[in-house]
Amino acid sequence: MANTAQRLRVAEGQGERAPLPKRTVPSMQTVWPHMLFPRPAATAPLVFPFDQPHLRYRYFARNAVWDAVELLGLAGKKVLLPAYHHGVELEALLAAGARPVFFRVDSQMRCDFEDARSKAADAAALYVIHYAGFPQDMEAARSLARELGVPLVEDCALALLSRDGDKPLGSTGDVSVYCLYKTLPVPNGGLLLARGEVAGKLSSLPDVSPAPLTSTTSHLIGSLLSNLELRTGDLGRRVRQALRESSRRFVRRAKIERVSTGTQHFDLGAVQLGMSAASHLVLRNQNYAEIVERRRRNYFLLYAMLRDVAPPVTGELKPGVCPLFYPMAVEDKAGAMARLLARGVETVDFWRLRHPALPLGAFPEVDQLRETVLELPVHQDLSPADAEHVAVCTRELLA
Ligand SMILES: Cc1ncc(COP(=O)(O)O)c(C=O)c1O
Known part of the structure; x- marks a missing residue:
């Protein structure tokens, strides 16, 4: 059944004459207005990874990948990286000076650690990605990292809140990286989690700079409008379209530069950015x-x-x-x-x-x-x- 990437041909012309739907099912979760009101922190129980002691909040996960290279001293060194990757984590590794060497991922998105082993000569780290929340075999990853005597970087950009049975993803690596805005309706947010010896070095990293208010506000407004459409259908869609046009014009005229999330490329100019206060607020308002x-x-x-x-x-x-x-x-x-x-x-x-x-x-x-x-x-x-x-x-x- 699911072990082959079955190739399906799209039926020609299907759906093209269908009437416009009343509302669009958005591809991403949206922020609900109540999530923007402060409430006592104690009412929101902390879950993994937010309950961990050694965390560093960032604007993007790519900035956390940059931090990981710095923490683990990987500049100039070889890092084993799955051949299936987004591209921006690879750019972050390259920009930070690491030398990625690719290993195989199979048609079910499973990392092939035997292939990684065969390419491991002189490797200084093993980087593992969990795709779409589905866990990799972290016992195999840990055992390879131990055998090679190198740290394990666990990329959970697509796997926040996910577990393998009882074990949270991101709880095996020496360093784990999360993207928060892919799973939660935060306007921006990435996270670095460090464990063991590496955790002690977190404080040696340079301070992060505040997230730009204009970017945070514009992402929040976009998400609120998406939410309005989700709840009210046609009316919300019209409001969203109208406001989208005028806000685009305003942004162009005022020459506002947005630090967009979800982009393909690593920008050195944004590498010091931390997560916004609005994202912290939304995080406290999640179930x-x-x-x-x-x-x-x-x-x-x-x-x-x-x-x-x-x-x-x-x-x-x-x-x-x-x-x-x-x-x-x-x-x-x-x-x-x-x-x-x-x-x-x-x-x-x-x-x-x-x-x-x-x-x-x-x-x-x-x-x-x-x-x-x-x-x-x-x-x-x-x-x-x-x-x-x-x-x-x-x-x-x-x-
Ligand atoms: C596997 C993986 N790692 C890291 C990142 C970087 O995430 P961000 O967009 O938060 O920088 C992404 C982004 O899609 C990703 O897919």
């Missing part, structure tokens, strides 16, 4: 257990309706896993995205772009993943009816 529960519920709803035509490329959703999205394989990603959007379903083209440092054809399974994997939303804002709508539209598309 983390409910987020995990809803994401799993929505994932299972999609799975139940799609497993015969579009099984997830990652295989089974094990206990504890908090899925970031439902990864389906489709032959014509751009066509599928456009047709789903026409039916009111926003999707994300997962990692199509290959960083030029990785030669095309060196890892065929990874090339295939880049070409085919589409993110279907399962986030916490989706009701069961929304998830069903996503599944129905996807089935129609593949009919």
Whole structure:
């Protein structure tokens, strides 16, 4: 079933004549107004990784990757990195002076630690990525790192709140990195978690600088408008479109420079940025257990309706896993995205772009993943009816 990236042809012309949907199911979770009101910190129980002692909050996860190189002294040294990566973490490693060496990831997004071992001569660190919340085999990773005598960097940018059974992802690495805005409705936020000997060196890193207020405000407004559309449908969409246009004009005229999140490239000019106070506030106003529960519920709803035509490329959703999205394989990603959007379903083209440092054809399974994997939303804002709508539209598309 899910162990092959099944290639599905998008039915020509499907959905194009369908009437415009009343509202769009957003690809990302949105901020709800109540999340912007302070409440006593004690009422929000801390969960992993926020309950850990040695943390450093950053504007982006890429800044935390930069910090990891500094903490572990990896400049000029070889780092074993999965061939399947976003590209911006690779840029952060390169900019910080590390020398990445790629190892294989299979068609189900599993790191091949045997391949890593075969390339490990002189390696100074092992870097592992959990894709879409699905855990890698961290026992194998730890044992390879131990054997090589190198630190383990656990990249949980796509795996906040996820667990392998009872074990939180990010609790094995010497250093772990999280992106907060991919799972939570914060306007910005990345996190570095350090353990063991490395933890003592956290204070040696330079102070972070404050997140720019204009960027934080504009991300928050965008997310609030998305939320309005989610709740009110057509009306919200019109308000959102109108405000979007005028705010674009305003930003252009006032020459406001936004530090955008979710971009493809590492910017040295933003490397010192920390996380905004607004993000800290939103973090305190989350029900983390409910987020995990809803994401799993929505994932299972999609799975139940799609497993015969579009099984997830990652295989089974094990206990504890908090899925970031439902990864389906489709032959014509751009066509599928456009047709789903026409039916009111926003999707994300997962990692199509290959960083030029990785030669095309060196890892065929990874090339295939880049070409085919589409993110279907399962986030916490989706009701069961929304998830069903996503599944129905996807089935129609593949009919
Ligand atoms: C695996 C991985 N690591 C790190 C990052 C960097 O995250 P950020 O956008 O917060 O810098 C990303 C971004 O998509 C990612 O996918």
